[in-house]
Amino acid sequence: MNAPSQPCALAAGQHGEYRHYLAQRMGPMIHALMLVTVLSYLVAVGVGALMRDSPVPLWLRVAPALPLLLVALATRRVRQPRPLSALTLLCVLLVEIGINLGNLDYPGGRSWVPPGLLMPVATSVLWMGRWDFLVAMTLCALGPLPALLLGPIDRPLLVQYAVYMAIAIAIALAAVLRAFMARTLFEQFRLEQQLREQASIDGLTGLLHRNRFLELARSTLADLHRQQQPASMLFLDADHFKQLNDRHGHAAGDAALVALAATLRRQLRPGDLIGRIGGEEFAMLLPGNSLEQACRRAELLRQSMREIQRPDGRPLTTSIGVAECSPGCCDDIEALLARADQAMRQAKDAGRDRVVCSPDDC
Secondary structure, three states: OOOOHHHHHHHHHHHHHHHHHHHHHHHHHHHHHHHHHHHHHHHHHHHHHHHOOOOOOHHHHHOOHHHHHHHHHHOOOOOOHHHHHHHHHHHHHHHHHHHHHHHOOOOOOOOOOHHHHHHHHHHOOOOOOHHHHHHHHHHHHHOOHHHHHOOOOOHHHHHHHHHHHHHHHHHHHHHHHHHHHHHHHHHHHHHHHHHHHHHHEOOOOOOEOHHHHHHHHHHHHHHHHHHOOOEEEEEEEEOOHHHHHHHHOHHHHHHHHHHHHHHHHHOOOOOOEEEEEEOOEEEEEEEOOOHHHHHHHHHHHHHHHOOOEOOOOOEOOEEEEEEEEOOOOOOOHHHHHHHHHHHHHHHHHOOOOOEEEEOOOO
16 A cells, blocks of 8 residues: 555655755855855945945944854855755845845935845855745845835835846746756766767777777778778687686686787777677777788787786787778678688687788779
8 A cells, every 4th residue: 555655755755865965066155155245245335335324334234244154154064955045045134134224214215225136146056946946036026125115115116126126036047947957958968978888888898899889980981982091900809718718717808808908909099990899809990001001000919919918827819800991992891890700710710829811802
């Protein structure tokens, strides 16, 4: 009977975890913004005192700065969602009180309230939940009203203030939605990139998977065909690899593959592609390399592989097949790979630890 409530409980738990996550990430930003708020408030009070006289004593207008500073200091260590939201809302309330103290009985009967119009936009990035946002926007909208209503009532000014405040809240809401959408899309993009990378990269060796290698090689080969440039394919297989696994364990086999992949990467040149085709088999596409150039590189690669030591102290040997795709006579990538694979098998049959080169059929 309790099964239907489990998804709701899970969703509620995830929501709580998300709020804690936001509190941890947004806490430092909220602390910094509050310190800026304290400084801005003091500057505004000082400028106001220099520009005009006010019946409200200066010390009373400065007074909200002290609790503002205490609230700002408290947010430095608070990382729980509810206390952090409460402190942030208290900060908005104190600023609104300060705005009212600074504008009561303004000479001429017209209260100066434009700072209140900036509050919705200025605080829009702080709120971790919709209720925080709604309460904050209510405080922003109603906060300056005492300064408007306690003096002579100016109806056009009230209407103007209501319109401006509605616009400011709309802008703040748009800013929050924009930030939310941007963050959501960025997280989705990053997740897709991670999934795409996991699907394209072999987890053990860090080289391209077979399908991704063939996809990129196919595109490269098409470009070379249009440019009338040659290309060569190397197909490499570690000799006696099954024996290594059986005698020394899969961990030793994995270590040999990682070392082999690292040696392949060291031989990489700009434009080259390397992929793990399967098991202990690897392929390397060499754009712009003729068969002669590719065979020289394959021989250097074979010699470099012998520097890798097996657990029994013997060098790791490889058999490499090389196939060429000359200008105007390009196989598709699967046929080129198959010819390189066939050349590699000829190297195996001839005694392993060697390079066999296969010219194209044109």
